[in-house]
Amino acid sequence: MLDEGAGVSVFVNRDLVEPDTIIDEERIVGRDDQLESVVSFLKPALQGNRPPNMLLYGPAGTGKSLIIGAVTQQIVDLCKSNSERFGVIDINCQPINTLDQAVYELVQTVAKDVDTAVGVPETGVSTKRKYRRLYELINEYYDSVIFILDEIDLLVGRRTNEEPAYSKLLYQLSRASNTNEIEGRVSVAALTNDPKFMENIDGRAESSFNPRDVYFPDYDATQLRKILENRRDAFRPDALSDDVIPLVAAFAAQSHGDARKAIDLFRGAGDLADERGDERVTETHVRESQEEIDKDRSLKLIEGLTTQKKISLYSTAAVARYSTRSGSSVPSPVGFKVYQWVTDELDADQMTRETYVKYVKELSTYGLISTARRSRGRGGGMYMEFTFTSDPTAMMERLVEDTRLEHIVGQEELLQTVVKAQLQSFHER
Known part of the structure; x- marks a missing residue:
């Protein structure tokens, strides 16, 4: 079965497009x-x-x-x-x-x-x-x-x-x-x-x-192209069409100059070509691979979360969605207050603030959010700040498909009021 339909791979050294591979100094760009x-x-x-x-x-x-x-x-x-x-x-x-x-x-x-x-x-x-x-x-x-x-x-x-x-x-x-x-x-x-x-x-x-x-600042599109060129030999010499590297670099430049994402997309396009038995990687493979990423594997991951993690994520996403400040960052004290309100509305068990923060931090491993520690200044203590890497509205819509959270649907106006009140209280302290 493993031999059936096995054609020639587009790769000759796939390790070169694994982001954690230690590479030679000559391949380092920018x-x-x-x-x-x-x-x-x-x-x-x-x-x-x-x-x-x-x-x-x-x-x-x-x-x-x-x-x-x-x-x-x-x-x-x-x-x-x-x-x-x-x-x-x-x-x-x-x-x-x-x-x-x-x-x-x-x-x-x-x-x-x-x-x-x-x-x-x-x-x-x-x-x-x-x-x-x-x-x-x-x-x-x-x-x-x-x-x-x-x-x-x-x-x-x-x-x-x-x-x-x-x-x-x-x-x-x-x-x-x-x-x-x-x-x-x-x-x-x-x-x-x-x-x-x-x-x-x-x-x-x-x-x-x-x-x-x-x-270490972000990479620009030119540097990303050179990074990919320096790993071109991961593929067979004739395996890449001319538009592949410029397109991968352009997509990655839109993702804040993240070279790891560029290399992941580069490898993903090659994997897609192999899966289909195609001898060359083309623009179509790159676009379809990017679409697969954009479909947000994160949204698929949401379906497998526990109820408490879903409530924690929903509450945090609500703060990002209804915040009037740019960047949609969510202070953990505000997210927890909204979490308490949501659990009351759903008549669900309520975890401690520490557990809430732990659950939301765990979601960073799925690429749903990024986290940073912030200070309120001398004597004010520390708190976590959460920033969404994907659309928080789309996450909320996917989360309420769970029957255990569907009772919150229709409470958007009240939820928005709660979020704004908690944000105002937080920033006035």
């Missing part, structure tokens, strides 16, 4: 300044010195992970030729809920890299014990390390005394060599989409981390 900065910051590792800590920030899909991954891989190879053990401990913080889980993930990453036992259980021991195991492994197997903490701003954790989990993690890791817990050289690279990230960390963590900043 990031000369950023590449030069990261290289200069990490070069001390080749000279037996400690590199500075770094903060790489900018919108999604602008090359942060790509650059740090490419440069650290070269550092690993160069150090290996000099019998220097340079370790790259790279984790994505987006799916991690607590500080304890983050430290365990770091231990697992090191253990896998050096092919040894993790040495601590995931639960049942203190976070301090996990830190000790992490330091033991590093001291045994590396002369110097860099911790790469991608999407660091999403590691909020259980907050006591208003300090998020990422603040504690940055504090511990960035001072580990100064306290002799790690014998070798340690540096930390934090990656975030939030340009105001440093405003939210504790003063001690800020002083200890003290990073060098590298800003």
